[in-house]
Amino acid sequence: MTTTDSPPAPAAPVRRRRSSGDTERGFSRTFRWIATGSGALILATLAAVALFLIVRAWPAMTASSAELADAVPRYPDDTSFLAYVGPLVFGTLLAAVLALLMATPVAMGIALFISHYAPRRLAQVLGYLVDLLAAIPSVVYGLWGIAVLAPAVGPVWLWLNEYLGWFPLFAGGASPTARVLATVSVVLAVMILPIITAVSREVFLQTPKLHEEAALALGATRWEMVRTAVLPFGQSGVISAAMLGLGRALGETMAVLMILSPGFLYSFNILQAAQQQTIAAYIALDFPEASGLAVNALIATGLALFVITLAVNMAARAIVARRKEFSGAN
Amino acid sequence: MLPLAGCGVELPGFGAEDEPSADPEPTVVGEFRGAGSSAQGAAMEAWIAGFREQHPDAAISYDPVGSGDGRETFLAGSTAFGASDVALNDEEMAASGPACDGGNAIDLPVYISPIVVTFNVKGVDQLNMSSDLIARIFTGQITRWDDPAIVTANPTVQLPALEITPVHRSDDSGTTDNFTDYLHATAPEAWPHDPDGLWPLPDGFAAEGTGGVIETVRSTPGAITYADASATADLGQVAIKVGEEYVPYSADAAAAVVDVSPRIENRYEHDLAFVLDRKIDKSFAYPMVLVSYLVVCSRYEDKAEGTFVKEFVEYVASVEGQERAAAAAGSAVISPDLQDWIAEAAKSIYLTQERPEEEAAGQAARQPGGTAGG
Numbered sequence: 001m002t003t004t005d006s007p008p009a010p011a012a013p014v015r016r017r018r019s020s021g022d023t024e025r026g027f028s029r030t031f032r033w034i035a036t037g038s039g040a041l042i043l044a045t046l047a048a049v050a051l052f053l054i055v056r057a058w059p060a061m062t063a064s065s066a067e068l069a070d071a072v073p074r075y076p077d078d079t080s081f082l083a084y085v086g087p088l089v090f091g092t093l094l095a096a097v098l099a100l101l102m103a104t105p106v107a108m109g110i111a112l113f114i115s116h117y118a119p120r121r122l123a124q125v126l127g128y129l130v131d132l133l134a135a136i137p138s139v140v141y142g143l144w145g146i147a148v149l150a151p152a153v154g155p156v157w158l159w160l161n162e163y164l165g166w167f168p169l170f171a172g173g174a175s176p177t178a179r180v181l182a183t184v185s186v187v188l189a190v191m192i193l194p195i196i197t198a199v200s201r202e203v204f205l206q207t208p209k210l211h212e213e214a215a216l217a218l219g220a221t222r223w224e225m226v227r228t229a230v231l232p233f234g235q236s237g238v239i240s241a242a243m244l245g246l247g248r249a250l251g252e253t254m255a256v257l258m259i260l261s262p263g264f265l266y267s268f269n270i271l272q273a274a275q276q277q278t279i280a281a282y283i284a285l286d287f288p289e290a291s292g293l294a295v296n297a298l299i300a301t302g303l304a305l306f307v308i309t310l311a312v313n314m315a316a317r318a319i320v321a322r323r324k325e326f327s328g329a330n
Numbered sequence: 331m332l333p334l335a336g337c338g339v340e341l342p343g344f345g346a347e348d349e350p351s352a353d354p355e356p357t358v359v360g361e362f363r364g365a366g367s368s369a370q371g372a373a374m375e376a377w378i379a380g381f382r383e384q385h386p387d388a389a390i391s392y393d394p395v396g397s398g399d400g401r402e403t404f405l406a407g408s409t410a411f412g413a414s415d416v417a418l419n420d421e422e423m424a425a426s427g428p429a430c431d432g433g434n435a436i437d438l439p440v441y442i443s444p445i446v447v448t449f450n451v452k453g454v455d456q457l458n459m460s461s462d463l464i465a466r467i468f469t470g471q472i473t474r475w476d477d478p479a480i481v482t483a484n485p486t487v488q489l490p491a492l493e494i495t496p497v498h499r500s501d502d503s504g505t506t507d508n509f510t511d512y513l514h515a516t517a518p519e520a521w522p523h524d525p526d527g528l529w530p531l532p533d534g535f536a537a538e539g540t541g542g543v544i545e546t547v548r549s550t551p552g553a554i555t556y557a558d559a560s561a562t563a564d565l566g567q568v569a570i571k572v573g574e575e576y577v578p579y580s581a582d583a584a585a586a587v588v589d590v591s592p593r594i595e596n597r598y599e600h601d602l603a604f605v606l607d608r609k610i611d612k613s614f615a616y617p618m619v620l621v622s623y624l625v626v627c628s629r630y631e632d633k634a635e636g637t638f639v640k641e642f643v644e645y646v647a648s649v650e651g652q653e654r655a656a657a658a659a660g661s662a663v664i665s666p667d668l669q670d671w672i673a674e675a676a677k678s679i680y681l682t683q684e685r686p687e688e689e690a691a692g693q694a695a696r697q698p699g700g701t702a703g704g
Contacts (some may be wrong), residue, residue: 073502073528146542151549176495177535177550261536262500274533285538288368289502289527290395 049265050306053229060293062294071293073286074264079254084297085304091276095256096183098270099188104242107193111200114224127201134194142258143189146179154178154307157271172269179261181270187255192245199244200272203237203257204230236320243316250309253280279305357383357642360634361559365393366400366413367622369504370441374413376658379643388638393621397504397622404625410635411642412625413441415504417594417603426627433629436575437603438672440646441622441655442662444584445509447562447568449554451475451490456578458483460571465513465520467554468496468529475552478704483576490552497546500536502527509556515608518619559584560660561645570618573611581662583616589665590615598628601674602668619662622632629680636681647672 053058059067061081069075075084084154110130114123161174171318174180207230215225256278263274269278277302285296364374371394378390395403397414401422404412407429411612417437418426426435448463449457459467463479466472472479475492499506504527511525523530535553537546544561547553559579569578577583587610594603608617626643630636645651652663 146537146545147549150546154550174656175535176493177497177546177553179535179537179546257538258542260500261534263533273535285501291396291399 036324040203053299053303053306056304058296060300061193061295061297063296067293068297070157072297073289073294075265075297081300085210085301087275088279088282088301089268089304089308090266091181092250092278092280092308094268094270094276095185095278096268097190098181098185099192099249101240102185102189102248103193103196103245104238106189106243107196107241108200108238110193110197111204112230114197114201115204116222116230125287127198130194130197132194133190134198135260137257138191138252138254140193141187142255144185145255145259149187150183153183156180160273169270170271172267172275174271175261175273177261177273179259180273181260181276184256184260185270187259188249188252191252191255192248195248196238196241196245199241200234202236207233240320242318243312246316247309248314250305250312251280252278253284256281331638346435348378350697356387356637356641358634358638360387361389361391362410362635362638362642363391363393363408364411365395365402365409366405366503367397367414367415367441368394369443369620370413370539370659371621372659373441373655373661376654377642377646378520380392380651380654381642385641390638393469394442398699401625404435410626410639413618413622414555414625415622416624417601417623419506420596423601427591430627431629431631433627434598435625436601436628437623437625437677438643438647439588439602439604439621439668440624440643440664440672441620442572442584442588442664443505443620443622443660444559444579444581444616445505445512445556445618445620446549446559446562446569446579447554447556447618448544448565449558449568450551451492451531451566452551452704454487454489454566456566457487458571458576459568461513461516461542462520464568464570465517467494468498468513469520470496471520472589492552495535495553497537497543497550497553498529498531499540499543500529504620504622505540505556505558506581509618512608512618527612553664557661558660570616572613572615572617577613577616579616579618581656582665583614584619584662585665585668586612587615587617587619588621589667600671602627602671604674626679628678629682631682633681633683640676640679642700643676644673647676684693 060072063071063081065075065077065079065081068081069077069079072084095148110126112161114126114130118126157174157178157180158176160170162170164170169182212225212235215229220228257280260281260300261273262277262281264277267275283298283302288293289296331375340704374392374394378392381390382388383620392413397416399459400409400412401418403409403415405422405425414437419434423435427433429435447459451457457480459480460483460586463472463483466479473494475494476489478518481489497667506526506529507525510521510523510530512524513521514523529536535546537543539559539562542553544557559581567579571577587607588604590610590612591604591607594601594605597603603623604621605619606617607615610617624643626639630639646655646668647664649663649669650662652669655661656663
């Protein structure tokens with residue numbers, strides 16, 4: 001089928017078949033190479049990044065803890081390398097997961113409203129506005145976080161801490177500056193909202209009309225139709241949308257750097273200052289003054305972030321692949 | 331970039347090589363690199379812009395890589411000048427021979443940035459505090475604004491029953507380094523921690539950069555922090571205790587502390603490295619300052635480079651240069667005396683070809699431990 005040097009076919013029906021992509025010649029062939037090259041470039045880039053991270057992180061991973069404590073500014077004495085990276089990984093995951101928990105339900109709500117409830121014209125405008133949110137640079141989110149959001153949510157955090165302090169997340173003392181992980185998570189949630197909404201909306205719109213009409217014909221209300229036809233169909237799509245959002249939340253640097261008052265503990269107290277730090281913000285904070293082994297240590301934390309992101313994406317793939325058969329799409 | 335570089339090459343008539351005689355206003359042509367202190371970054375940009383107005387054919391780049399790397403690249407000879415928040419130590423001084431063509435490095439304090447302790451308490455513009463009091467606030471021993479210790483120091487001020495929120499920098503900064511150095515030198519009991527660019531205490535409230543801490547203080551009633559003086563204009567300021575008096579921040583007082591601080595002994599001629607006298611008891615001085623040095627060579631082999639450094643140092647220490655930095659970076663203008671000393675040092679910079687007879691002496695000085703002294 002992919003022979004490229006077959007003689008030109010005389011008959012019209014054959015030519016039509018060829019134009020459907022069975023044979024390749026001329027520009028089609030060139031384009032194939034361009035596309036293949038682009039695909040290979042992605043792999044090469046990924047490999048180059050991974051190689052860079054491993055090579056540059058190696059000195060830090062093999063150094064003794066005494067050497068590291070000597071060279072790395074915030075390295076705690078007498079701890080292994082894993083004990084040093086651990087709290088950073090913990091903080092990164094905590095911030096991203098909280099953001100995801102806040103953003104996903106809202107994003108699904110927006111997506112369902114746009115795809116199934118809103119009048120068409122309003123839906124278009126709304127969809128456009130949500131996409132616009134994605135275009136705001138993260139440094140602007142950071143500024144908004146410190147100038148507007150932190151002062152605004154400060155009293156809310158104080159209230160949560162006072163009345164719901166028995167709940168582990170709200171324990172400890174609430175920081176009067178509101179430069180805490182809870183504020184960071186809210187900003188991250190806003191940042192990942194557009195991508196989750198956009199992907200979910202596309203998936204919901206693809207629900208087969210027949211499924212929806214069948215549900216309605218059986219006497220389902222609009223909500224029951226959404227629950228029985230749209231959501232099962234869109235499940236895997238929503239999961240991959242959420243994972244895309246999680247990826248962005250894990251790697252977000254600027255907003256976290258600007259807002260968070262960092263600490264290096266395994267702490268669930270998201271209203272308290274000086275408790276957690278994320279890997280990306282840690283690297284950005286300490287890289288400007290780092291040299292020698294300290295740079296290697298920072299790159300090693302970057303490697304940890306790379307591995308986490310890779311694992312998240314692979315998990316998302318696995319979930320999507322497993323759910324595909326049951327989604328009712330086929 | 332390309333057209334700019336082209337200019338330097340295409341105009342040999344203005345070049346240094348063709349004019350052996352020293353003219354009153356030498357033209358500087360070529361590309362020159364400097365690297366070092368990030369604290370000086372904004373001031374350096376202003377200086378470079380101002381210098382290029384007078385010498386449009388000079389292309390100067392400054393890389394704010396940090397003081398340590400700045401000294402290293404300077405000593406390796408890959409930059410024309412360095413910038414550092416600390417003066418070269420004696421070993422570095424002794425190792426400066428190869429980079430300086432047998433001469434030596436000289437430290438010139440060109441940048442004085444006052445640090446102010448600043449706070450957000452409604453209706454209060456200025457408070458008196460001793461360094462002991464400041465240290466106890468930042469370590470969390472004093473937690474309320476109406477604490478007797480603060481009230482005693484400020485008998486005329488009505489202080490609210492408000493919690494104190496001390497905010498520090500989360501990044502590694504020269505401001506933190508000098509602030510903790512001041513506390514450690516003047517109140518060692520309340521502040522036992524060694525001076526460090528990173529905040530030494532694990533908890534407390536942090537924010538990134540000067541902008542971050544100021545924004546936090548502005549939006550948090552009862553917050554207090556330390557920052558470059560230029561950033562604190564619309565917030566309450568602390569007058570620190572010097573001797574028996576409370577001295578509010580002023581640019582003149584900040585510049586004065588450098589003048590009266592003792593020089594580091596046994597240095598090369600024209601080297602102006604100081605040991606900042608944090609414990610000064612003269613009430614005309616304000617010792618909570620960051621001083622940053624320009625590090626240059628006493629001797630250059632390359633004529634274009636030597637001419638450039640000479641002119642650049644002179645410009646940086648001039649009234650115009652200092653005022654430009656004050657406007658751009660909020661630094662304090664250095665005192666007239668210091669300006670004269672630096673101008674003298676700039677005049678002393680010479681080219682190898684000007685003094686061939688010193689070649690041998692230069693070779694001798696190149697040996698480690700040569701004339702740097704103890």
